[in-house]
Amino acid sequence: MLLYEQLATQLRTQITQGALRAGERLPSIRQLARSHDVSIATAVQACLQLEREGLAQARPRSGYFVRAAAPLPPEARPSRRRTPGNVSNPMLQDVLDMLARSDLLPLHSATPSPALLPQAALTASLSRCLRHAPTAALDYAPPQGHLALRRQIAQRYAQVGVTVSPDEIVITAGAMEAISIALRTLTQPGDVVLVEAPTYHGILQAVAALKLKVLEVPNLPDRGIDVARLEQLLQQNKVRAAVLVPNFNNPLGSLTDDAAKQALLKSCARHKTVVIEDDIYGELAWSGQRPSPLRRWDKHGSVITCGSFSKILAPGLRVGWMVGGDWTEALLRTKYFSTVGSASLPQLALADYLQRHDLQRHLRQLCRALADNAQRMHQAIAHNWPKSTRACTPQGGLSLWLQLPGVNTQRLFELALREGIGTSPGMLFSSRGDYGDCLRLSCGLPWNDKLDHALRQLGQLASHC
Template identity: 80%
Template sequence: MLLYERLAESLRVQIAQGVLRAGERMPSIRQLAHGHGISAATAVQACLQLEREGLVVARPRSGYFVRAATPLPPAIRPPRRRVPGSVSNPALQDVLDMLARSDLLPLHSATPAPALLPQPALAAALTRSLRHSSAAALDYAPPQGHLALRQQIAKRYAQVGAAVAPDEIIITAGAMEAISLALRTLTAPGDVVLVETPTYHGILQAVAALRLKVLEVPNLPGQGIDVARLEQLLQQNTVRAAVLIPNFNNPLGSLTSDANKQSLLESCAKHGTVVIEDDIYGELAWSGQRPSPLRRWDRHGMVISCGSFSKTLAPGLRVGWLAGSAWTDALVRAKYFSTVGSASLPQLAMADYLQRHDLERHLRRLRRTLADNAQRMHEAIARHWPQGTRASEPQGGLSLWLQLPAGGNGYALFEEALKDGIGTSPGVLFSSRGDYADCLRLSCGLPWSGRLDIALRKLGRLAARQSE
């Protein structure tokens, strides 16, 4: 038996006997090498072997940890609604009430914590823009947005193989305004819009505000959009637009494969359905391999791409965009009639930041931290939540989707958690008619801390009471 195999077997036995417990930090590489009289390279090889076996997990800058038992993924359930209908979900109002509170541990907010964002660099960019371009910063922006920022966004698309010209980019107040503008431009009240289920509640609110009907296509945990079902729905219904989140869907975190992205685009083109792509999480692939936006595979000019810096750089600056394809002129007019133009100072500052800093370097740190947070949360759920709790295993984004054991009620848990100062998002928010009553979404955008660990223990105890 080779030296690394002997060490791996010794550690394997310690894990099996509970000497090294689930979630516990392994001895460092230096400690293993010194304690067993071997080289650091041999110790690393042993740990890599245990990682391949799924017994340990590596955390950036922290070392190796014994992997806790992983909860099963949520069960796949078809939506109750199989025909177009209006959004009818009173719980959507609760989102606005909760967002007004500043006293909660924000496990309900799918945004990175401020500590994970480059605040000093962004503050410096704002200061420079105000000092050196005060006239432009304090004046109206062009309805389409400042050219310097549109050029930077076009460069990001080019880096992932998507051809987007600066002239078709329109700057918006976040991705939600982009989606709303696209829907308002493409549809009329009573039209049918395809959305995923579960999907982000903001999309449902936008659809409801425009008096549109929804048709729900399943998003499958770990698989993404159900393209076979999407084709069936388009065959059976006249659908004007589809609002889709193929890259790390909110709330499941599922990634739709490149092959399925191409299939769904072909289906939509064949049936005359315009795709509004919400790619707000595409930059947050925990592996570091940024998945392609739908725009890369668009051969028919049927995709309007929406994005934002809210999940990667600065939620409060509200800098988003859409790439309007053939609808650019109509979308610029809609933007002008809506808000004239987005605020100038955030645009100029964002362009300044992107010109001066390596965005990819920041994203590498952010992705590693989010992946680490999600792993720690998984382990805490496995240890402290009732048996039978299921949890998604996303590959990116900011969300964990949980399914409670039989008898669990995500909304009741949400209400009890508020009393303890903990924000969560009940599953009923993520469907047009309040499905997923036994589910909830948690954000992995908070840095791991003792407070977060205690909150997850509390939530586990509250969930356990429901099944007593």
């Protein structure tokens, strides 16, 4: 047996016996070479062998990590809604009640734990703004938002090859206000809006509140938005706007590739459908390679991109934005007539933080933590949940989408609430309450004994639903 095979065998044994658990980092190449008295090349070959076997995975600038057992992916199910219709899912009314509870382990909330966010640095920025610019911090903000923050956002887009002017950015109270403003600007009651199936329940609630009709395009776990089906739907229906999440869709975590994004834009431009792009998870690529927003290929002014700092820095500051392009003036009017402007202090504090700190470094740490959490959760689900459980293996975002054939996840949701565990049943992510055997969990909580115990509890409850 060659030296690298001997080393690979030792590491494989540690993994199979549980000494090295899913999501844990393997010793560095230099540590392996030094502790086993082999060359760097031999240590590399051993890790590559484990990667070929599916036992380890490499992460850029981070090393090798133990890979969780890969679950079967959920079955791709086309939406049953083939014609435009109203949002008719009474369960959407229950979301607010669950969000108001502070006594739950929040596996239902697709936000990162405060422990994973730079709380001390943000607190310092808030304090600085109050000390050095109290008048600006406590006064009305310009309706479009503070220029310092809009410049920082434009610079973030420039780093991924997308040219954005600060003058076409409008600051909002989170991405949901941005999506709602875009819908109010573009549509009238009764208009048809294209959404993904499944999609985030907040999008469905916004559509319902504006009395719009929905048309659903499938989002597939392994490849994202079904662009061929999207083209068919646009040929058959007059669709005013499409609210799409191509980068790490919530709840699937799926990623639509660049070729499909470009084909999607061509279809929408051809049929005069404006795309409202929810890119709130785009910065959360677990590989560290941020996927491009649709805006990169927009040649017809048919994309309004919405983003937010809620998932990467501070959910409670409620700062999002729209990149409006040709629609900027109309979007700004809609916002002004409803909220005048967004709060000044959070904007100024975020601009201060972005000027003083390396956001990219924080994102690398956050994405590594999310990837680790997801792997450990997959491992716990594989060991403790019904053997038929299927799970997506996303490349980014904050969601794990599970399919439990034969299990009523609404019942599982109710039983979990009694145990102090929040979950999101699949019915929430459909305009008509489909996906009754699916469940979304958040991977935004740091791994600890409490989370491990909760996943074991959920597995036991699922076995009796």
